[in-house]
Amino acid sequence: MASELVPLIETTGLTMRFGGVVAVDQVYFRLEESELRCLIGPNGAGKSTFFKCLTGQHRASAGTVKFRGHDITGAATHEIARLGVGIKTQIPNVFNGLDVRENIRLAAARGGKTRSQIERIVKDVLDRVGIGKLARSTVAKLAHGQRQLVELAIVLAGEPQVILLDEPAAGMTNEETERTAAIIKEINRTTALIVVEHDMQFVKMIARKVTVFHQGAILLEAPMAEVLANPTVRDIYLGRRIAA
């Protein structure tokens, strides 16, 4: 039975308070191996805060986070990253002053790899994300959508076990959005993902199981079609755009 397997990520009663504000409220969340999960919810629903609790950027006020059964609650960001949790943040976190190639090389080089292994990963990732032509450009000079792709490449170069993507398609052209959706599907052949996204068209392209966040808590967890049909979800989030 699937539920008896150790989940890739499991949170138990995860809570994050900032003063009186409860940004993440008693979240029980499970991600299975090789799953692709979409996380949706209105602004301020706690999606990004939830991600930051998973990666150790925030220390949860209560509850636990487990990665393949290991308790990683309160572990340092770099320790969690070394276990194999890769994240693309909402506002791209890239090395602005360096060129694209060096950005990816730095991601690939951690953990005592040989030079040829690193070179192979860099080349492979540049191809997969389709930014080989930008390899020598300084990241600061790129457009927002291109920087998003660079960050995606950085995350892939770290060869993570699970990838968290926070609004990967924001600021992208239609063509870039489609490419990103294709890349996500391709990544999911080997790696589990959690994707936070606002763009419903984009979510429809990739989604299977969707988790809806509302006011810091999980409102609903269901397949995409069911989520779209749910009246409460429509009211709080999807609104007229989908109803129409």
Added chain:
Amino acid sequence: MMERSDLLATAAAVLVGLVLMFGLPLYADPFQVMQLTLYVVLAIFALSLAFVWGVGGILCFGQGAFFGLGGYAFAIAAINFGDTTGACALALLVPALAAAALGYFMFYGRLNDVYLGVVTMVFSLIIWKLINSTAGPEWHIGAARLGGFNGIPSIPPLNVPGRPSDQLDPLQIFQLALGLLIAVYVVMKILKSSHYGRVAIAVRENETRAALLGYDVRFVKLLVFTFGGMIAGMAGGLYATYQAFIDPNVFSLEMSAKVLIWVMAGGLSTFLGPIVACIGLQYVALYLAENTVVNSQVVLGGILCVLVLALPSGIIPALQDLAHWSIGRIRIAFRARSEVALQDGAA
């Protein structure tokens, strides 16, 4: 790995350094060489900050603390031991440990930006206050009296390791100082282009991303800061033995501010820049002080203002840009001429 152009530039700089190291003692006026020794020592100090600030992105406003600790450690040890071998080791060790301890609290306490500047500055000023108030005879470490604001006089000159009677003469000390400057420069160049240096640069560029990739940001910064403290200490030790005297002003705000100016004026992103700016500005200051027509400090301040306004990235980066621009112009001119020649040929 360094890029080829970078490798050539480094080799050229080293060659110039070696020529000066062996040539100047033969041909130059000994007094001039001794004057230059001081500037070479200060250039090592400038490099220490160029690494901490330029590579590690750590704005240290109290680099003088480590310079001073190196100097005092050397002075106290040399007076007690009667041999400078152990004193040299302590001049590296004491400031490195101090930097490691201070760095531990700053980086593991997640201090950043301007707070780092304030804490390092206050650290230096506290030592300044402390040493200043040790003038009484009760303040001594072994045979060495700390001397408070009077400083420590009669610091022995360097001797050949293990042979206290074999002391270096001033010209040999010049060669040693310049040799160390070249060595520190080369080591920093290699470090900067190594994997470790590139990780340090990554941390400077974006700490969050570096941590999310699995790099321990705090540890990387601690290493950079400790290494910088050690190099500053090396310069401090040389300074103490060169002057045969040291006083608490090495811990003063002026000392730490001067080194910031050298690094800024020379070019934060380079190692050659801070060396050139340090030695150059010292000579300018000396020249201005000799000509008493106008207040030298005012003129020096004016020069610095012009430098910062006209060359915001520093002297060496500006020269590099100029060189690239000129080469580009020459190429364009050359191409235009060959095209004209081709057209003439066709006609």
